[in-house]
Amino acid sequence: MSDLALATTGLTKSFGDLVAVAGIDLHVPRGSFYGFLGPNGAGKSTTIKCLTGLLRPTGGTYRILDMDPLADPVAVKRKVGVVPEDLALFDRLSGAETLAFVGQVHGLDRASLTKRSEELLTLMDLTRAAGDLVADYSHGMKKKIALAAALLPAPRLLFLDEPFEGVDAVASRQIKDLLTAFVRGGGTVFLTSHILEIVERLCDHIGIIQKGRMIAEGPIDVLRGAAGGTLEERFLELVGAERTQTQTIDWLAG
């Protein structure tokens, strides 16, 4: 068994002339909390979509939990949980029915489904809303039910695309605690987020992508450097953000 939960070599995805992901190499150790960072439009979501089978890569190879997702996608999906960018929920199913659907697809028996879904709904504070249609949920509630659906089959690898975006402080705390416990139990989390403070606090490994290319990857302490700066400073330095640009717009000063 490999030490890596996820490994890619030269992963590429093009849409016509547009190269969204330009041959990236990812190395995500098992049991790690991996933060996948990059500016808007860098290719983070496209990478996740390729890795989870929503998009077909145009080049490169990749293995997930020692399996080839292109050869046996169903087997990989049994071991992987995903919270995609658009959450991918049926609007017209209730929260409980969403979990029932996922449980049945994963072949859970009735007792396991009942136990797991009750625990997840309680943990996510969704018990009272379990019978409401997902269409009636707030954005934060949708995030939580999507995460509960991803966790229900007890995956070994979780892909989370912006899990903390649009989520209030209480829900954010609940999600963080849940994910920390998941990693402590041997699971691997691969997440994208723009909130660098959260990434810095949760993640032990970081990968940074810009314009479809990996520009840095490794343990967070190594990336921050010996000087011990913040992740934000290092990130801005790596992506080459022009901090002084606003000062040149005279008319904004009034």
Added chain:
Amino acid sequence: MGILRAFIWLRWRLMRNSLRSGQRRDALEQFSRGLAFLMPAIIVVLSAGSILGSGLAGFMAGLQGGRGRESHDVTVLAMRILLFGAFVFQVIFAVVSPTQSAFAKYTRLLLLPIRQRLLHLIEVLSTLADPWMFIVVPGLMMFALGLAIGGRLEVAAIALAAAILLLGVLASFGSLVAFLIGWLLRNRRRAEMFTLVFVLSLSLASIIPAAMSKRYGKRHQPRDPATTSAPQSLEELNASLPAATLLLPSEIYGRTIANAFDGHYARAGMFLLGLLLELGVIYTASALAHQRMIDAVDSSKGWTRRATGARIGPKLPGLTSAASAVAFAQLRTAIRTVRGRTIVLLPGPMFAILTFFFRSNSEERWTGYLATNGYLLFAVSGLFAIYALQAFSMNLFAADRSGLTMQFLAPVSDRDLAFGKLAGCAAILTATLALALAASLLVSPAGSIALWLTVIAGTYASYLLISPAAVWLSALFPLASDLTKTGSGGNPHPLPMFAGLLLTVVVSLPTAANLVGFGLWRQRPVLALALEIGWLLIAAAVAIPLVVVASKTIASRRENLGLVAQGK
């Protein structure tokens, strides 16, 4: 003017950009979008003829009226009727395509520095761009021009003023209805209930006049023409109309023109004033409704349900656990949409009403057959049910929108996905047939049980035979339809819809032949049932391997299906 220009530009760009192909779409997807565009293009081409025809008819009517060669009574009456039709269309369109879907864009507009009064005016003016207004406007304008060329300049001037006021009233009234509906629909659950009731009422109401007219015609045939007193002149017709019809804009317009023709300019002026007053009242009411709609608190929250735990559905016979889960998701999500509920609820009651009227009008040979052999009308309702199911069956994947991504992320094979979807649609069909059967047995229980069973077997045989094409066409021509809405927004791609319609007819022919041949003609119901069961088995033997083959298409189309389902 700058703002008006910006709005015209915005509408133009939105229309143009909707036809652009994105970088993420493959060649087949672009072809599919091109085909979807073909239908509206045909409508535009057909409308061009109507627009020209309307203008020409208006001009000729004005010219003849101006030269005084023919009595203007017929012209004015025709215009009153046509304009009343336009008025009714305007109201129906305002109800069926309300501002609900446009409200997201509206929020953006409200954030801009535009006065609400101006925004309202723009909304009212945009109503003039509705399709039938394109037909009405040239007719009215060319009528005035014809009158002027014909030598009746005063009448032409009055006709022009009346036309402008009439268009203002039509636009304001259409906007008023749309804003009121928009306000009503700010609550999702209330909106869905309203749409469902509206669609069912409209569909059922539409068949009643046809049936009633037959009964009316028969009952009134023996009456002595001398005793009946149909209006013989325009004056008599006007006098026979209820007083309230005078408030109709088409009526005020007609009276204005008629008085102007007769040289009663003062009376024509009074009617013109009446039209102006009506415009003022309706425009103000429309502005208030617009304000109300904007101020209404948006509520997408439905009624609170009893909290229920996650309950796994049973594993369906012959299907895997994953396929069963897909089937249940398909059934649950379908019956919670307006379109799904309409499919289940409409054929039964519609069939019952039809049967009821056919039975009470059984002097005619063919209606008598249908009324005394209820299974035949049940067969028609089964055919209708398969056709209505196309909103789901011919768009198996993209109709799920975001839910499709969930299924793609789950460990569901393409084969299970296809069979699960088809089983879900079969469950919807079963619910529809059960209601249709109950309704038909209620109003016309006649006929051998074997023949009723023959109809059931035949309906499922037809559905099975369509299934491979449904999977294949749904994978090739997906469309992110919105099943919570009625109208074309909930339809599948035009090509699968058209192909589905043809296929439904073709695959139902053997069942129809069996019912007519062995049911009606040879009177061998048991033999008909035996043959139909044989046909059902053959259909299953043919369809199941073909569905397996068709499901292989999904693999190569997954990426595009996912993108289309998300509306990208």
